[in-house]
Amino acid sequence: MNSRKFRLPACNTVRPMPKMHQSNPFSNWILHPFAMTQPPKALASDRARIADELAQAKALQLLTDPVIEAGVESNLALLQTHYAIVLAAHNALDAVSK
Amino acid sequence: MRMKTASVREIRAAVSSGHMSATEIVEACLANIKAHDPGLNCFTHVSETAARAAAQSLDQRIAKGDAIGPLAGVPFAVKDLFDVAGEVTKAGAQLRAAAPPAKTDADLVARLKAADAICLGRLNMDEFAYGFATVNANFGTTRNPYDPTRLAGGSSGGSAAAVAAGLVPMTLGSDTNGSVRVPASLCGLFGLRPTHGCLPMKGVFPFVEQLDTVGPFTQTIDDLAMTYRVLASTSEPKRKKRSFRVARLDGWYRRNGDPDGNAGVDALAAVFGDAPLIELSLTEAARSAAFLVTAKHGGLLHLETLQANAMGYDPAVRDRLIAGIALSDDKVQLAKSIIQQFNRQLAAALSKFDLLMAPSTPSTAPKISDGWIEVDGKRVSARANLGLYTQPLSVAGVPILSVPLKRPGKLPLGVQLIAKKGREEQLFSAAEHLSRAGLIGFDPTPMPALEPIS
Numbered sequence: 001m002n003s004r005k006f007r008l009p010a011c012n013t014v015r016p017m018p019k020m021h022q023s024n025p026f027s028n029w030i031l032h033p034f035a036m037t038q039p040p041k042a043l044a045s046d047r048a049r050i051a052d053e054l055a056q057a058k059a060l061q062l063l064t065d066p067v068i069e070a071g072v073e074s075n076l077a078l079l080q081t082h083y084a085i086v087l088a089a090h091n092a093l094d095a096v097s098k
Numbered sequence: 099m100r101m102k103t104a105s106v107r108e109i110r111a112a113v114s115s116g117h118m119s120a121t122e123i124v125e126a127c128l129a130n131i132k133a134h135d136p137g138l139n140c141f142t143h144v145s146e147t148a149a150r151a152a153a154q155s156l157d158q159r160i161a162k163g164d165a166i167g168p169l170a171g172v173p174f175a176v177k178d179l180f181d182v183a184g185e186v187t188k189a190g191a192q193l194r195a196a197a198p199p200a201k202t203d204a205d206l207v208a209r210l211k212a213a214d215a216i217c218l219g220r221l222n223m224d225e226f227a228y229g230f231a232t233v234n235a236n237f238g239t240t241r242n243p244y245d246p247t248r249l250a251g252g253s254s255g256g257s258a259a260a261v262a263a264g265l266v267p268m269t270l271g272s273d274t275n276g277s278v279r280v281p282a283s284l285c286g287l288f289g290l291r292p293t294h295g296c297l298p299m300k301g302v303f304p305f306v307e308q309l310d311t312v313g314p315f316t317q318t319i320d321d322l323a324m325t326y327r328v329l330a331s332t333s334e335p336k337r338k339k340r341s342f343r344v345a346r347l348d349g350w351y352r353r354n355g356d357p358d359g360n361a362g363v364d365a366l367a368a369v370f371g372d373a374p375l376i377e378l379s380l381t382e383a384a385r386s387a388a389f390l391v392t393a394k395h396g397g398l399l400h401l402e403t404l405q406a407n408a409m410g411y412d413p414a415v416r417d418r419l420i421a422g423i424a425l426s427d428d429k430v431q432l433a434k435s436i437i438q439q440f441n442r443q444l445a446a447a448l449s450k451f452d453l454l455m456a457p458s459t460p461s462t463a464p465k466i467s468d469g470w471i472e473v474d475g476k477r478v479s480a481r482a483n484l485g486l487y488t489q490p491l492s493v494a495g496v497p498i499l500s501v502p503l504k505r506p507g508k509l510p511l512g513v514q515l516i517a518k519k520g521r522e523e524q525l526f527s528a529a530e531h532l533s534r535a536g537l538i539g540f541d542p543t544p545m546p547a548l549e550p551i552s
Contacts, residue, residue: 049426057424060401064408071417072424079393079421082386083429086436089383093439 046084050076106172106267106321113171116160120153120171120216127173127218131265138241138250140260142178143185144219149173152216167214169328176270177257178220179227180204180312181301189303190223190253192236193403193410204301206270206312206329213328218266221256225412227272227305228396228419229253230280230484231469235412239466242285243543244509248463251281251484254315258285261315262543268316268325272302274309275388276458276488279500282315283458283512284484286502286540288322288529289315291488293519294495297329306395309388309492317540319501319529326522338527344370345447347456349377350385351487354473359457362503362513367455369535370528376447376454384440384490387433391493393422394430437493444494448518453528458500458512460486491516499525501538510541 053076054069063069104112112118128146135141153171160166176182179189181200188194203211211217222240224232232240232255240255242248243263250259254271258281261269271278273291282289290313297312304310314329316322327333344367352360352375367373378384397404397419400411404423408416447454461471464480471480491498496519500512517524532538 053421053424053426056426057420060405060423062404062408062420062423067413068408068417068420071413072420075393075417075421076424079390079425079429082389083432085386086383086390086429086433089380089436090432 046080050080104267105318106169106316106324109172109267110168110170113156113160114166118171120156120160121150123171124149124153124173124216124218127266131218134263134265135260137246138243138259138263139238140221140240140256140263140265141175141219142188142190142222142237142256145182145185145217148184149216149218152211156214156216167212168324169210169213169215172215172268173218173266174210174215174268174270175217175219175221175257175260175266176204176207177223177254177272179223179272179303180207180220180270182207182217182220185220187303188220189227190225190234190237191411193407200301202301205298207301209329209331210270210325215268215328221254221260221269221271223256224253224277225415226303226396226400226419227253227274227277228415229481230276231481232256232281233481235414241466242463244286245463247465247467248509249284249466249480251284251459251463253277255281257315258282258287258289261285261287261317262540264543268314268321270312270314272305272310272312273488273492274305274311275392275492276485278311278313278315279458279488279498279512279514280484282500282502284463284510286510286512286543287315287317287500288319288502288540289313289500289512290322290326290522290525291492291498291500292326292330292522293497296497296520296522304399306392306399308395309392319526319533319538322499323523323526323530326526330522335523339452339524340527340531342370342452342524342528343450344373344453344455345376345451346373347378347381347454348375349379350381350490351456354486355457355460356462356511358503358505358508359460359511359513362505362511363455363457366501366503366513366532366537369532369537370453373455376451378440378443378447378490380436380440380443381490383436384493385486387436387440388489388493390425390430390433391437393418394425395422397422397425440490441494444491444496448496448516452517452521452524454516456491456514456516457487458514459484459488462509462511487514495519497522497525499529501529501532502540504537504539504541506541513538
């Protein structure tokens with residue numbers, strides 16, 4: 001587990017664009033490809049999971065540039081919102097079956 | 099005959115009767131591509147020399163009285179992830195520019211060529227098919243022929259825009275999460291996602307093998323059925339289904355999108371009689387599950403290339419792929435279990451009904467300069483949410499046909515017809531019925547008339 005502090009982005013907040021995106025007219029949405037509606041604020045446990053996953057990407061030597069790291073972190077946060085939907089459905093099914 | 103409106107069937111008839119030569123057809127298409135593609139950006143490569151040679155060879159065979167195939171002289175083009183012998187399959191990625199040319203055609207390209215169709219080139223897409231917009235950092239954005247300031251949809255946007263503009267009468271695309279159905283809807287075309295696994299994928303650059311399918315785009319349902327039968331090596335059934343038990347999908351599909359989409363669904367369903375609204379309660383969860391599975395398996399496919407050259411990717415695609423790789427296995431397993439449960443819900447619905455209907459996209463084509471669509475009264479990212487309605491159904495492996503609502507003067511919008519696995523012909527029969535009723539069909543684009551053939 002990586003011990004550094006993670007700066008979790010608010011998922012639907014537009015972040016300052018890295019230079020490489022600045023001339024791209026899609027830059028305001030390109031970093032938020034999974035956002036559908038305003039997701040719930042990440043819980044502490046979510047942040048821990050995202051941190052674990054980011055560490056995994058680092059261990060696989062995939063984060064070779066700070067620009068990549070920022071984009072991946074943002075995407076992991078957004079994937080977490082989809083996981084929350086899946087988990088809620090799973091729990092609802094579980095409750096019905098009991 | 100104007101190429102802009104010439105159908106697959108008309109071209110085949112003109113060539114086989116000697117009314118026109120394959121060379122004339124190909125030359126007209128090449129002239130149209132030259133004149134109009136720069137404004138649309140559908141093609142990433144035009145195979146002029148190979149197309150002319152194929153046309154000349156076909157003309158010689160016709161002159162000799164040889165038998166010709168069911169798509170004789172029909173020009174087509176393929177999304178840039180199909181192998182075509184002698185050409186580089188870039189899959190929309192600049193980092194594949196130095197890849198060796200394909201040694202052989204993809205199986206489906208070979209089947210079309212064996213039917214004497216003529217390949218004119220390769221078409222733009224989102225890099226590695228990861229997107230619903232055909233916004234490509236390397237090859238540019240494909241524009242919608244109905245309004246070039248708008249997106250064509252994706253990831254098979256080049257394939258859809260080329261047919262809508264009349265540059266070619268038929269193209270192939272791929273559909274993992276909606277990449278045929280979304281651009282078909284936004285460009286006013288018929289587009290098929292066939293049963294998963296029913297068409298050979300050899301020679302097609304993969305994205306997420308559990309979900310990947312390939313399918314055609316055409317202006318008419320007749321053309322689509324003709325093309326599909328060649329691709330699947332099947333023939334037209336002698337007896338066609340005439341009546342259908344239809345249901346409309348409720349819940350997720352009624353909450354979010356353009357009211358015109360659901361009004362269109364209602365109008366189509368009414369043709370078949372009483373069509374109840376039914377809700378598949380796990381639809382939203384299935385969509386999220388599809389996101390997670392796509393991210394993980396799509397990412398793993400690129401692991402080694404990302405480790406070697408991450409900066410060679412389109413930044414938006416790269417960051418999603420890496421996030422997918424890093425996604426923990428337990429999340430993906432839970433997503434897969436939800437997919438199984440959703441598939442049971444869908445199978446139960448399809449045991450009671452022959453056809454299910456739902457809108458294909460939550461909106462018409464968004465502006466390129468904007469990149470947002472309105473869903474549930476909120477502005478959300480178009481790139482992610484154009485697949486709002488296609489993505490949940492993709493996980494089931496069933497055949498889905500996007501049909502264009504007849505709405506002259508308005509931007510196109512499609513409806514998905516969904517059937518049991520292996521029931522593509524049933525979808526074609528239903529669509530033929532709806533076409534005859536005048537409720538669906540291609541509306542010519544407001545583009546200037548293309549090169550006529552006299």
